[in-house]
Amino acid sequence: MSTVTARRSSDLLRQIVVLSAVTFMLIAAMVGVGLFGGTAVQDLQGGALDSDASYLAPASSAFSIWSVIYIGLIAYAIWQALPGQRTNDRQRALGWLVAVTAVLNGVWLVVAQYATLPLTVVAIVALLVALAITFRRAVSTRSRGDGAIDAILLDGVTGLHLGWVTVATVANTAALLTQSGPESWASAADVLGVVVLIVVGAIGLGIAFASTWRVTPSLAIGWGVFWLGIGRLGGEPSSTVIGVTAMVVAALVVVVPIIVAGLRLIRPSTD
Template sequence: MTSRPLDLLRQIAVLSAVSFMLVASALGTGLLGGTPVRDVQGGALDSDASYLAPAGPAFSIWSVIYIGLVAYAIWQALPRQRATERQRDLGWLVALTTVLNGMWLVAAQFWTLTATVVVIALLLVALAITFRVAVVTRTPGDGVADAVLLDGVTGLHLGWVTLATVANTAALLTATVPSDWEDAAAPLGVTVLVVVGVIGLGIAWASGWRVTPGLAIGWGATWLAVGRLAGEPQSTAIGVTAIVVAAVVAVLPLAVAGLRLLRPQGD
């Protein structure tokens, strides 16, 4: 296809956005002198700060997402990707999600806890739109790299941020509501997790049973269960519910996808 001036600009924008995200990440981990995320906002974002915060190991999924986004940024910058319709449809959207990803870390470091909730909500909306466009515009001839770096990475990003939005909002509420509201933490937490499970299944169904969003939600919910059953604050009800949600949102899409692969052609 014939390249347009905006195509090169889009490639540069994606590379710049991912670079910004990486710098913000280095700041958020303390590598560039910033305060680690677990210690910012008075510790409100730490793994033991609220009933809906996953245990620390859950956040290692960011490494997978970041590696995938870096790989995508490099791949989409190749000359043969410059004028493809898929990149034109999705490149700017991916750039937006990576900028918002980095802005969340900036908000956590320098702004308020409320600002982090606003930014992560915007990120969730942007990821939902990006993933929807990726699914709708995908064709069988787009290739493995396209499937992994667009559908796969965006799906993981969306799934994790779905759960992270809940944890971030819970952190804000924990830091602001009266302490006597803690008695309602278990029933509210269970209700929220059930809603997360329904949303996870809704994403899977609407995307043709893509598995990566559910895997990311399941990963986060599993570590949330670990935090509530083996860490502080403890809640057996929330922990058990998180295990059930993790199993459903991760296993059901995998089962449907497996059945589709085993189904004879033409059925």
């Protein structure tokens, strides 16, 4: 087999694997919402993953962002399978990585459904690492000529996925610590919650800076932290200080990258 033929076979395999990975993720998601006899995520692990399970759990409305992420991944899977994308250099650089993130997304739901809470933390950290690598690769391979669809379905969707999973990792870890830690930890919940939120804000701004101020990770982080604040201000467990801190962090994480990105767009026209 010639090198060219082998490369084309690898390209076709990549397209099939991406479609298969996203399909697996969607099936796992349907199980995760209680279809096919599965238990809904909020009822798994003794309710540890519900929106009122810890001080760092976002309100239930926050999870609607999954619909946007899933629609984006479905659109990407279909788009990358088109013949015109088969030999695209960015698809070669990112397709396999996107497939890994889709599989790990589904794996988390399977682990949450059938394994233990500590293993869900391991699974979501693995997903977070894979998304960070994928987003970094997306930023480093991006060029002006790649087009709007490419920007939305690769950089945009991956950025949203990364941002939301950053918040979800915090919530998942907090759920584990809440369930397994001593009751005395509750007395320090406000202080710890504020510290964690400040760290999340720093991570969000760090991702924006490292990606030359891409805004999609910041939008997802801001969305999750905003609803975390709503949960603490209007739900249980209640914490005014965590709720207010979350609102401030959410605003900073979203507004700062938008302003900087806007200035970067304006500056070339004024030179």
